[in-house]
Amino acid sequence: xxxxxFTILIADDDEDIRLLYQIELIEEGYNVFLAKNGKxxxxxxxxxxxxxxxxxxxxxxxxxxxxxxxxxxxDKKIPVIxxxxxxxYKGSFLSWAAEKYVIKSSDLKELKDAIKKIFDKKREKE
Amino acid sequence: MKLLTFILAGGKGERLYPLTRDxxxxxxxxxxxxxxxxxxxxxxxxxxxxxxxxxxxxxxMSLTRHINLGWNIFNTILNEYINVIPAQQRIDExxxxxxxxxxxxxxxILEKENxxxxxxxxxxxxxxxxxxxxxxxxxxxxxDLTVAAIEKEKEASSRFGVIEVDKxxxxxxxxxxxxxxxxxxxKPDKILASMGIYIFNTETLVKQLIxxxxxxxxxxxxxKNIIPSIFKKNRVFVYNFLDKNxxxxxxxxxxxxxxxxxxxxxxLIAVNPIFDLYDPGWPINTYHTPSPPARxxxxxxxxxxxxxxxxLSNGCIVSGAKIIRSIMxxxxxxxxxxxxxxxxxxxxxxxxxxxxxxxxxxxxxxRIPPGITIxxxxxKDRKLFTKTESGIVVVPRGFKFE
Numbered sequence: 001x002x003x004x005x006f007t008i009l010i011a012d013d014d015e016d017i018r019l020l021y022q023i024e025l026i027e028e029g030y031n032v033f034l035a036k037n038g039k040x041x042x043x044x045x046x047x048x049x050x051x052x053x054x055x056x057x058x059x060x061x062x063x064x065x066x067x068x069x070x071x072x073x074x075d076k077k078i079p080v081i082x083x084x085x086x087x088x089y090k091g092s093f094l095s096w097a098a099e100k101y102v103i104k105s106s107d108l109k110e111l112k113d114a115i116k117k118i119f120d121k122k123r124e125k126e
Numbered sequence: 127m128k129l130l131t132f133i134l135a136g137g138k139g140e141r142l143y144p145l146t147r148d149x150x151x152x153x154x155x156x157x158x159x160x161x162x163x164x165x166x167x168x169x170x171x172x173x174x175x176x177x178x179x180x181x182x183x184x185x186x187m188s189l190t191r192h193i194n195l196g197w198n199i200f201n202t203i204l205n206e207y208i209n210v211i212p213a214q215q216r217i218d219e220x221x222x223x224x225x226x227x228x229x230x231x232x233x234x235i236l237e238k239e240n241x242x243x244x245x246x247x248x249x250x251x252x253x254x255x256x257x258x259x260x261x262x263x264x265x266x267x268x269x270d271l272t273v274a275a276i277e278k279e280k281e282a283s284s285r286f287g288v289i290e291v292d293k294x295x296x297x298x299x300x301x302x303x304x305x306x307x308x309x310x311x312x313k314p315d316k317i318l319a320s321m322g323i324y325i326f327n328t329e330t331l332v333k334q335l336i337x338x339x340x341x342x343x344x345x346x347x348x349x350k351n352i353i354p355s356i357f358k359k360n361r362v363f364v365y366n367f368l369d370k371n372x373x374x375x376x377x378x379x380x381x382x383x384x385x386x387x388x389x390x391x392x393x394l395i396a397v398n399p400i401f402d403l404y405d406p407g408w409p410i411n412t413y414h415t416p417s418p419p420a421r422x423x424x425x426x427x428x429x430x431x432x433x434x435x436x437x438l439s440n441g442c443i444v445s446g447a448k449i450i451r452s453i454m455x456x457x458x459x460x461x462x463x464x465x466x467x468x469x470x471x472x473x474x475x476x477x478x479x480x481x482x483x484x485x486x487x488x489x490x491x492x493r494i495p496p497g498i499t500i501x502x503x504x505x506k507d508r509k510l511f512t513k514t515e516s517g518i519v520v521v522p523r524g525f526k527f528e
Binding site for chain 1: 227233332
């Protein structure tokens with residue numbers, strides 16, 4: 001297993017997806033936290049600061065776009081990847097605030113590439 | 127091109143205290159029968175703009191009531207509307223942090239309406255402007271953003287954000303409140319001062335708002351943060367404000383302080399007012415309850431109801447009193463042997479006998495008992511009321527004389 005210091009918070013209302021992502025991303029060497037909706041995401045980032053948040057959009061209680069809006073307008077500078085089954089949310093102006101918009105697919109290659117790119121950029125800055 | 131208009135009406139107007147103690151600045155009464163926001167709303171109507179969102183937050187009840195009662199003139203069947211939107215905390219749990227944040231927090235409106243152009247106006251300025259010229263100028267220049275500006279004397283630069291332009295009026299510099307400003311090409315004694323009025327292409331606006339909101343060191347203000355930071359990489363043009371007020375000189379007042387507010391009111395009663403309320407080509411709409419005609423009574427020696435060089439609204443009764451250079455809102459009663467001079471008297475004020483008022487602003491519904499003097503005794507006025515450096519006394523709403 002690779003070792004990696006970065007922490008990723010994943011929000012999805014589907015338990016199977018949460019599990020899949022957890023396994024795959026731990027495999028990549030990341031630390032992983034999970035949330036079931038946008039509200040849980042906001043509660044978690046109150047207490048600890050992940051390096052990246054991956055948000056599903058269609059979630060109960062608080063959807064991913066609303067959570068995104070609140071994260072970017074807070075003083076916590078956490079990059080966000082939107083990860084949804086639908087491309088139609090690209091029409092939402094709030095979605096432009098995400099670092100990346102990745103359509104869900106069974107292989108996580110695009111998502112993993114997007115994550116890597118964000119962390120590479122972060123390493124460069126540091 | 128689809129246009130959407132936002133009027134920012136959330137300003138606290140702190141420097142207008144105590145007039146803004148119980149109301150937002152756009153709701154402050156002005157010129158007898160108006161509220162400050164009536165001028166911007168009338169500009170919209172007279173420019174053919176019929177789709178308006180008014181964004182409010184602080185102490186918005188008086189403002190919302192005024193708009194609902196006075197501006198319910200749109201035809202929803204023709205997709206015309208004026209929607210008053212309070213701060214809803216949809217994407218942030220705080221009040222609007224600044225003018226840019228006010229639009230950011232209402233992104234859902236932009237998404238729903240999906241306009242090509244967004245016109246952003248302030249609800250607290252007094253001026254007459256045909257926005258069609260402004261919009262056309264923006265389109266013709268294929269601009270990303272156009273800022274409206276007014277020519278001011280070079281000496282006034284320390285009070286304004288000064289915009290530097292090239293000969294085509296493309297923005298090439300911005301200076302905030304400086305002593306040695308950049309002047310207008312071919313007009314070395316004039317500067318261009320930003321009026322806080324903008325027209326954006328929607329895409330530019332959205333991108334800039336997102337960039338701005340991510341910067342936590344920002345005040346999230348169009349004038350302070352966004353405009354000065356984007357003119358280098360975007361097509362930003364400056365529209366030299368053409369006044370619809372058909373008098374000499376251009377008129378645009380921010381009425382930000384008690385002194386400026388007082389002076390702008392007094393401008394209305396000059397023999398040739400520089401801001402003309404009587405132009406049939408530019409009607410100004412407002413709301414007021416039906417009141418009977420104003421009248422004067424008594425014509426006896428020493429007891430003549432007299433009104434000179436003043437504005438007198440409906441429902442006023444000047445009963446054996448003398449009014450000079452003053453503005454009387456509706457339903458004011460002034461009783462015998464009283465003299466009111468250089469003052470602004472708001473709705474339903476009742477002034478008893480033998481009162482003398484000079485250079486004062488009396489807020490709504492105050493009852494002034496017989497024999498009181500206001501504006502004559504500096505120390506007493508300062509103790510009881512707000513008094514500005516220039517000597518204007520403000521009697522705030524709810525004040526009770528003993």
